[in-house]
Amino acid sequence: MRAERLLQIIIRLQNSERLTAEQLATELHVSVRTILRDMDALSLVGIPVYSARGKHGGWSLLEGFSKQLAYLKPEELQSLLALPHDQVMHDLGIPKEAEYVREKLLNALPHAAIEQTKVIWERIYIDTGTWRETAIQDQPYFDVIQDAVFTNCKLKIHYVGHDQQKKERTLEPLGLVVKQKNWYLIAMRDGEIRNYRLSRIVFAEILEDTFVRPLHFQLKDYWLQSKTDFIKRLPRYDVQVRIANTSLHRLTYQPIFIHDYSIKENEGVASLLDLTFQSKQEAVEWILGFNSEVEIIEPKEVKVAVLNAAKRIVALYEEKDK
Known part of the structure; x- marks a missing residue:
């Protein structure tokens, strides 16, 4: 290797x-x-x-x-x-x-x-893995891409986008970044620097043509700014709830949906919270997981969505028990 x-x-x-x-x-x-x-x-x-x-x-x-x-x-x-992490070394x-x-x-x-x-x-031992390791996504062209990064050779790839359409791209590869065992290729295309997830690259070939790296490009600086810009572009959906204090600890335990939260007021047995999700559906799924421990204050459309979901669940089991 x-x-x-x-x-x-x-x-x-x-x-x-x-x-x-x-x-x-x-x-x-x-x-x-x-x-x-x-x-x-x-x-x-x-x-x-x-x-x-x-x-x-x-x-x-x-x-x-x-x-x-x-x-x-x-x-x-x-x-x-x-x-x-061992997988990164591999x-x-x-x-x-x-x-x-x-x-x-x-x-x-x-x-x-x-x-x-x-x-x-x-x-000191540094483990960048997760508690429950997931299957590693196939990256059959990793060696080819790594070679192109180190040799300043242009790279032809076939890339499957979020729309599941396969597209051919000719890139000027600048670096590789690993985040939680997911590898990303940072490359120049048409004068713009872009990120490509390696698991979405289904073909890669090193070309004979070489390129000149941007003079002041710093991979770490670019990636940190890219992360910041990505987070800013994410949609926000704000919800206010009242949650039993006995369930507060669950806010920081595997916060799959919550992107941000703040405690506005502690009311003794319960607390008033402002929560930020990416969508209404995420908010509904998260609230349903707390049963009666969470009361929705606003917006009203989330109350309606949770109520309708609860009715569907009740109807499902009433029908099965007949």
Whole structure:
């Protein structure tokens, strides 16, 4: 897989004075062209690789690079020791056994810092999964898309939109983002940056044409702003209810429908709440789940909708009991 191969290239170059693209291709069982793309990718992310021509030419790391880790402080190394969720590592082509990389990082530290760093490692674990893991959506073209991102090659995809229509797109891929195990491709199309969910990409092909990345594009900054803009575009449906205080704790337990809430007044045994949903239907379904613990104050149309839903439920079971 791509990420593991890039790591193997760095390790091999650290342990060798110089290696040709042909030697690396043979050792890693890929084509010379793939190795050249990998070298471009390493260079783009700041790894100082360079090539020398001639009879004894080949690829090398800038002298002294392999020793630079020795100057990292233990607190700086924390970010490197925090591994992501196993599924994220799997998607990136990094096997679970790649945890040994942390051992290599530890060995690169001054001896006095190793014990302190191990304390961090043994006491912090980051799990970005959910309590109930759901089935992973198929992403058969992940490797192709990842290669295009690293090599600045244009990408042709077939994408299934929300309308379930399949569309062909030619993109300039800028980066990949994972959110709750869902991967998104950030790419330029027709001069605009857009987001594409990888599970909706049913075909992907790297094109020969390359492109120039936007000079000031920062993936993290773009994604955070994209999230903010998306939330602002979501529809709002406001409801006011009175809820029994014994049920207040359920507001923060798996809030599937509620997007926002605030307690306006505590009335002793009950509280007055302002709730925000995305639609009236979400509000109705959420309220029905509380039985008589929630009383609707406004709007009236929600009262009517809940009453009608309750009547249908009663009618259903009365009919079955006959």
